[in-house]
Amino acid sequence: MADSESSSDGYLLEATDLKVTFRAPGGRKLHAVDTISIGVRPRETVGLVGESGSGKSTVALTLMRAHEPEGGRIVFDGLDVTHLRERDLRPIRQKLQMVFQDPYSSLDPRMSVRRIVAEPLKAHRYGTRAQINARVDELLDQVGLPPDAAERLPAQFSGGQRQRIAIARSLALEPKALIADEPVSALDVSIQAQIINLLRDLQDRLHIAFLVIAHDLALVHQISDRIIVMYLGEAVEEGPSDDIVGRPQHPYTVALLSATPVP
Ligand code: ADP
Ligand code: MG
Numbered sequence: 001m002a003d004s005e006s007s008s009d010g011y012l013l014e015a016t017d018l019k020v021t022f023r024a025p026g027g028r029k030l031h032a033v034d035t036i037s038i039g040v041r042p043r044e045t046v047g048l049v050g051e052s053g054s055g056k057s058t059v060a061l062t063l064m065r066a067h068e069p070e071g072g073r074i075v076f077d078g079l080d081v082t083h084l085r086e087r088d089l090r091p092i093r094q095k096l097q098m099v100f101q102d103p104y105s106s107l108d109p110r111m112s113v114r115r116i117v118a119e120p121l122k123a124h125r126y127g128t129r130a131q132i133n134a135r136v137d138e139l140l141d142q143v144g145l146p147p148d149a150a151e152r153l154p155a156q157f158s159g160g161q162r163q164r165i166a167i168a169r170s171l172a173l174e175p176k177a178l179i180a181d182e183p184v185s186a187l188d189v190s191i192q193a194q195i196i197n198l199l200r201d202l203q204d205r206l207h208i209a210f211l212v213i214a215h216d217l218a219l220v221h222q223i224s225d226r227i228i229v230m231y232l233g234e235a236v237e238e239g240p241s242d243d244i245v246g247r248p249q250h251p252y253t254v255a256l257l258s259a260t261p262v263p
Pocket of ligand 2: 056057058181
């Protein structure tokens with residue numbers, strides 16, 4: 001992958017030769033992400049798959065610039081954001097959003113759903129109180145929650161519904177791209193398909209670019225145009241979704257496939 005990729009490939013979100021290291025206790029360097037390149041085009045869904053500890057969340061958080069990369073380059077929407085300072089990241093944060101694995105910890109339990117979903121709108125001075133309320137109602141409808149959900153607290157919802165609330169919040173500012181890190185792995189298996197269907201529905205309706213991260217290759221296959229397989233901080237295989245599942249080339253991909261039944 002990625003030798004001569006540049007903005008000429010039409011990527012909305014592109015990381016080239018990304019390297020992220022952490023300091024392990026004792027000062028040793030841990031290479032969590034080692035020279036991975038990822039490109040997501042507008043309206044495209046790219047799946048990033050690998051087992052726990054392979055560096056997927058680190059990639060996601062680095063693309064969001066919650067971590068600063070040690071090497072490589074990140075370009076979002078034509079702008080090099082690799083080393084931008086926090087205050088300069090504000091417009092990017094608006095257009096690039098993230099949904100986390102655990103809807104239990106990502107929602108403030110003391111805040112009503114209305115306040116939770118309105119928070120980014122207020123922070124970015126979306127409009128009057130009435131305009132914000134109308135936008136919250138629209139967002140809740142978009143993610144399949146009933147109108148009266150707005151006045152309730154997160155604890156009054158199931159895991160799947162809480163993930164819907166988190167997704168509604170992430171869509172509030174009309175992002176161009178959404179990173180979903182293990183969006184269903186904290187949910188009951190029976191609920192997972194509903195949230196996957198919601199993401200597919202949003203792909204169709206909102207034309208957002210998605211980076212969907214999971215350890216489950218079968219699941220990623222359901223929603224991705226392309227898949228990148230990650231192993232120990234590196235990409236070992238990349239290709240069209242059906243090829244990765246139908247004709248895996250790398251032994252690690254084969255192992256991932258045999259670990260999860262493909263429907
Ligand atoms: P994944 O999301 O694929 O499970 P992670 O990106 O969370 O993997 O972790 C990759 C590696 O980096 C793991 O060895 C993990 O322990 C380590 N790691 C992740 N975040 C940090 C951090 N903030 N500080 C130190 N090590 C980290
Ligand atoms: Mg993770």
